[in-house]
Amino acid sequence: MAARIDVLVLGFANLVADGISMGFGDYVSSKSEKDVATRERRVIEWDVTNQRNPQVRELLQQYQALGMDESDANTVVSIFSKYKDILIDEKMVNEKATLPPDESEKPWKNGLVTFVSFLAFGCAPLLAFIVLHPFTKNDTLKFIGACVLSALALALLGIARAKIAGQNYAFSAVITVFNGVIAGAAAYFLGWALRNITGVED
Structure with missing residues (x-):
């Protein structure tokens, strides 16, 4: 019994630790991406401010290289050149293949959402053991319950992903769910194999 409690405690501890790692990783990634975009924009802003005509000509050549005829390219660039911020953003996309930095984006929010989401979906298999514990001592039933809850959590995750991406739910x-089954099966059988190799018993 004590061993099972230890496993649950370690499971939750590992879940929280992994969640912190994932959340912090998302924060660092988002912040780095935003910092790079901000730096690139400053460079292009300096170029546009101090070398406006060459920058306008470069943008004109880029549009022509994309297949736009000279007249249309001149029209588009002449309009963009009236608006400094728009011209800078266009050059970022065309020259650096980088989207302008989104000032409303908060990297810490991305990290927090990742952390909370990881905990919410990751705790499903552990919750099954806790919820079913007062009703049954059968580990097989608890394991099945954990599998079912995990599948439901993964299905909800897939539906949320489909809604965001506009895909079939x-x-x-x-x-x-299939991805989760493969990952879970790999972890289960790896643990089973290591247990048999090392001769560890309950």
Whole structure:
């Protein structure tokens, strides 16, 4: 009994630790991406401010290289050149293949959402053991309950992903559950193999 409690405690501790790692990683990634975009924009802003005509000509050549005829390219660039911020953003996209920095984006929010989401979906298998514990001592039933809750959590994750990406809900849910099954099976059988190799007993 004590061993099972230890496993649950370690499971939750590992879940929180992984969640912190994932959340912090998302924060660092988002902040780095925003910092790079901000730096690139400053460079282009300096170029546009101090070398406006060459920058306008470069943008004109880029549009022509994309297949726009000279007259239309001149029209578009002449309009953009009236608005400094728009011209800078266009040059960022065309020259640096970088989207302008979104000032409303908060990297810490991205990290927090990742952390909370990781905990919410990751605790499903552990919750099954806790919820079912007062009703049964059968570990097989608890394991099945953990599998069912995990599948439901993965299906919800797939549906949420489909809603954001505009994809088919059912297909996304099935793919996400399938991915979870493969990952879970790999972890389970790896643990089973290591247990048998090392001769560890309950």
